Amino acid sequence: MGGRLRARWRGVRPLVDALRVRPLVDALRSRPLVDAFLAAPLAFYSLSGLVFDTTAMPKPEYVVWCAGLLAPLVLRRTYPRAAFAFICLVSFAQVVVKVIPMTPNLALLMGLYTIAAGPSFRWGVAAALVTELGVFVAVFRYVGGWGDQRYGLALMSVIVAGVWLLGLHMRTRRAYLRSVELRAARLERERDAEVQVAKADERARIARELHDVVAHNVSVIVVQADGASYAIDTDTARARQALETISATGRTALAEMRRMLGVLREGDDAGSYAPQPGVAQLAELVEQIRGSGLPLEFEVEGVPLEMTEGRQLTVFRIAQEALTNTLKHAGPRATARVLLHYGDEAIEIRVTDDGRGAAARGDGRGHGLVGMRERAAVYGGEVTAGPRPGGGFEVVARIPVREEVRR
Structure with missing residues (x-):
């Protein structure tokens, strides 16, 4: 009333x-x-x-x-x-x-x-x-x-x-x-001021989500398109597989963008949206990256913990952004490794590669590392990223989970 x-x-x-x-x-x-x-x-x-x-x-x-x-x-x-x-x-x-x-x-x-x-x-x-x-x-x-x-x-x-x-x-x-x-x-x-602040926060969150979705999937599409262009004359089957990966990746990107932009429609309560990705979807992400032509190892250490959807989404997005950067900057013959470690007090995601490392040049317009640090900071975590001493690049994110977990 x-x-x-x-x-x-x-x-x-x-x-x-x-x-x-x-x-x-x-x-x-x-x-x-x-x-x-x-x-x-x-x-x-x-x-x-x-x-x-x-x-x-x-x-x-x-x-x-x-x-x-x-x-x-x-x-x-x-x-x-x-x-x-x-x-x-x-x-x-x-x-x-x-x-x-x-x-x-x-x-x-x-x-x-x-x-x-x-x-x-x-x-x-x-x-x-x-x-x-x-x-x-x-x-x-x-x-x-x-x-x-x-x-x-x-x-x-x-x-x-x-x-x-x-x-x-x-x-x-x-x-x-x-x-x-x-x-x-x-x-x-x-x-009114609180509403404006909330709107600004929501815009920033949506911008990060769109960046994660678009940057990752477009990077996969670009890599696959380049591979298809090279193999179209010598290996038709491999070129066809690359085109199928491009098609599937594009559909996935469109579905995620529709889901995120759909929640912004006022007065539209019809329809249901897919749940946010979490730790369980890391295996699918790894397979997608492998399908892009990047040799990738995925390991899990420790006893899996039950976490909130927000923490799971943070882990997934950090891994996704780190692998996207590997695809963009590591080089054509690079390999990568993803390690997911469950500890008693925190969950750690470590993404490493043996690519160009410090020799890689960025375009200066990316927000990936900033977005990863902001996501981790929401839950009191931290992200460190930088070239490895022996070559390549490493991203390590540590998210505390002790306050909300149970085995």
């Missing part, structure tokens, strides 16, 4: 981003029109005194005081400190000219809430102290009797503290939501 919802969201999200719904909502919330709409109920209630004639002062003077106290609310989120300061000045003027408190004075609490819910905690504390000072002055200015003054001061102080705490709670809530959004954006970026 969750996967389907995420898939639907991925499909709808580009449309949402294109419409830019969130920036539009943020812009709408910050406009004075919305603040005026929120202040409208207090304005209507304050001006209702003009309709029912409940004001204790002339109507024009009442309208002026209402406008002075309520007008700053239109800009209370655009310019919160300026709006709050203006409301405080108007309220202080009321005290100076002895105008009794009225309903529009509640605008002071709305301004306090806006400051407390803002990004600055210090300004919120300052606004609360200023409001509390105004409450103290108003109580001792307009309330007579110490008992009533104490009651009025306590009641108004509780209201001021409640409004300040409400604004502080909203400030904390908004900060938490911003942190969640930032964390979600960061996780999304990290997920």
Whole structure:
């Protein structure tokens, strides 16, 4: 269920981003029109005194005081400190000219809430102290009797503290939501980065697989084609055998390439693919190389161990790449030997030949040795390769297996 919802969201999200719904909502919330709409109920209630004639002062003077106290609310989120300061000045003027408190004075609490819910905690504390000072002055200015003054001061102080705490709670809530959004954006970026890294790793793996398949089989085809061209006039049977080997090798290469490229098709679950080659297929590889005209010995030492498919594939590919290099660079009269040794802690594959060795020249564009070392490094192994002292070339790969094997 969750996967389907995420898939639907991925499909709808580009449309949402294109419409830019969130920036539009943020812009709408910050406009004075919305603040005026929120202040409208207090304005209507304050001006209702003009309709029912409940004001204790002339109507024009009442309208002026209402406008002075309520007008700053239109800009209370655009310019919160300026709006709050203006409301405080108007309220202080009321005290100076002895105008009794009225309903529009509640605008002071709305301004306090806006400051407390803002990004600055210090300004919120300052606004609360200023409001509390105004409450103290108003109580001792307009309330007579110490008992009533104490009651009025306590009641108004509780209201001021409640409004300040409400604004502080909203400030904390908004900060938490911003942190969640930032964390979600960061996780999304990290997920995208991990996907890119995974794609790069997969491309490198497929490139190595294609290199192993194409380089090996094309090398066999080239060697067989050269042999067939030399023998076509003198030994027709041998030339026919070489052509049959070329045909079989080409079909094998095409089958492996189809298998590897087929897994990249999206949404194609039909069909099954052949398993990856392993240690059991080394004998077939040796026979294929022998059929290419390279004299080759194959020996196995030790007790065979059960290994994971990944380790078996690594051993097979290393042997395949080493024999491919022998075919390409060892020379026409070279012989080779493959030794597979099972140890208690590691399996060792050793491929040697008596060909050109250090005298062989490469084209400088191969990735065979690099691929072998990378494959071995995945399982904590190592590969050494180089010319032999007595002539020829040697490749030795050692793959640890103790952590996963059983006899």
